[in-house]
Amino acid sequence: MTEELEESLWSRMPADIRELVLQRLPLEVLYRFRAVCKHWRALPLSPEFCRSVTHPQSKHSYLLGIQPIGLLQTCPIYNPIAKSLSWIDLGFLESRFERFTFERWVNDDDPWGSSEFRGASSDGGLLCVCVRIHESEQDAIFVCNPLTRACNLLPLIEGNTWGMCLGLSIRVENYGHYRVFATKHGKVGNKFEQRLYTYDSVSASWKVVPKCTRFPHDSISGAFCKGIYYALYLEGSHELVLMSYDTDHDAWVDTGVVVPCTSNSRAKLVVSNDRLFCVSYFHQNEHNLYVTISEVNLHTTMVLGISVSEIELPDQSQLFVHSNWDVLGYRNSLIFHTRSVAAFVFDFTTDLPEWRPMNLEPLGNSRSHILLVALTFDLRAAVE
Structure with missing residues (x-):
């Protein structure tokens, strides 16, 4: 069923048939149809309608x-x-x-x-x-x-x-x-x-x-991956140890994964398309960030170095380097961003993945x- 139906066809269609058609539309198309009228706008708020939708997920x-x-x-x-x-x-x-x-x-x-x-x-x-x-x-x-x-x-x-x-x-x-x-x-x-x-x-x-008794200090970052919560702990000044939390036994378990890191760098666990990454960065100079991406193979406990690269910052971003950058996983990519100033994307699907500038203007000034x-x-x- 296409969304490009003529207006006259929609107007001649009985209301119950129209609703059956809407139930079979992809979610993205159904969402656009919500602008037609108040009744259609309220459909996603109806539990009965939601149970009948053929494509409930985007x-x-x-x-x-x-x-x-x-x-x-x-x-x-x-x-x-x-x-x-x-x-x-x-x-x-x-x-x-x-x-x-x-x-x-x-x-x-x-x-x-x-x-x-x-x-x-x-x-x-x-x-x-x-x-x-x-x-x-x-x-x-x-x-x-x-x-x-x-x-x-x-x-x-x-x-x-x-x-x-x-x-x-x-x-x-x-x-x-x-x-x-x-x-x-x-x-x-x-x-x-x-x-x-x-x-x-x-x-x-x-x-x-409970605290992880192996370490006297707190974790650096945590994230869910494939149903398990993981946390990173700094050991010494150049290694990050990956621990997992066993909810059934209320205890921390050593995964055997150790990720190399640079002293004074910030690190975060990020999940993208069910893949677990450790992204670390530090301020190399006033114009550049030094960013390292490592992927954790949870089956073999191996750590694969994906990228070690520099990101050149726009002028207005230099003041915000130390504490206000964040990384999130999106589809088959990582997005490195501030809330409003600048963003870069690392796309794993390209032949030569690298950090590229990303335009955040559609999301706001x-x-x-x-x-x-x-x-x-x-x-x-x-x-x-």
Whole structure:
């Protein structure tokens, strides 16, 4: 069935037949048809309609730009390969925010901008976001389906005000069952430390993940890959050790994987198309970043060096090198970016992969400070 049907044919078609046709359209086409009328716009909000859709999942993942509170009605959805741009209304989240007052940065010189959102993660059609509550200095974490607008406010971690959320990772186990890992950073006595928490939607509660006793310090980065949560730990000054968390036994397991690193570099675990990468970088000089990509083979525990290269920065990015770059996996590529200033993409499908400049202008201007997340849409992804 094609979307290019003549207007006269649609108008002559009985309403029940039109709805049957809509149920069989690809999700991307169905989403565009939502602009026809209020009834069609409300269809994805109907559980009965969602159960009847033939293609509930989007064919591809997209880059979702999460706007600050007050602008959530116009969050951009971008496909950089097809260079197609659309918009999604996440304003339904604001009704869940009414009981809170959120901390908002107002320093225009801060590259993280005036956004209240401190982190985002997605999996299986669900989006997990964290916002900072000003009056309690607590983090509110929400899990939602952006298409159906189903939304769940998770319990406040430990019910206290300790720490600030540094990172989120969500994993959909099966229908209605998901796990969230949240890393928080706070002060204990006279020193700062990290705590890792995990939320299980079945028990609807958080618990503290035990410290990895092998290391006296906290992990550098964590991510889900193929259903398992992994974390990187620095050993010495030139090696990163990969540990996995056994949820059944509530214990950390040594994977046997060691990733070489450069002292003073920053490192992050990134998943792209079910492949696990370690991306590390350091500021070589005021004009360049030195970036290393290593792929971890979880079956053989081998580490494959993919790329060691320099990225030349645009002038306006040089001030933000040390702390405000991030890396995310998107399809068969990695995207290295700030929230608003610059981005580079490393495409594994090209004959000679290398970091190339990427245009983020479709996602907003240099002052919009959008939080970026890769997301695959699914009408049947459930929030319990």
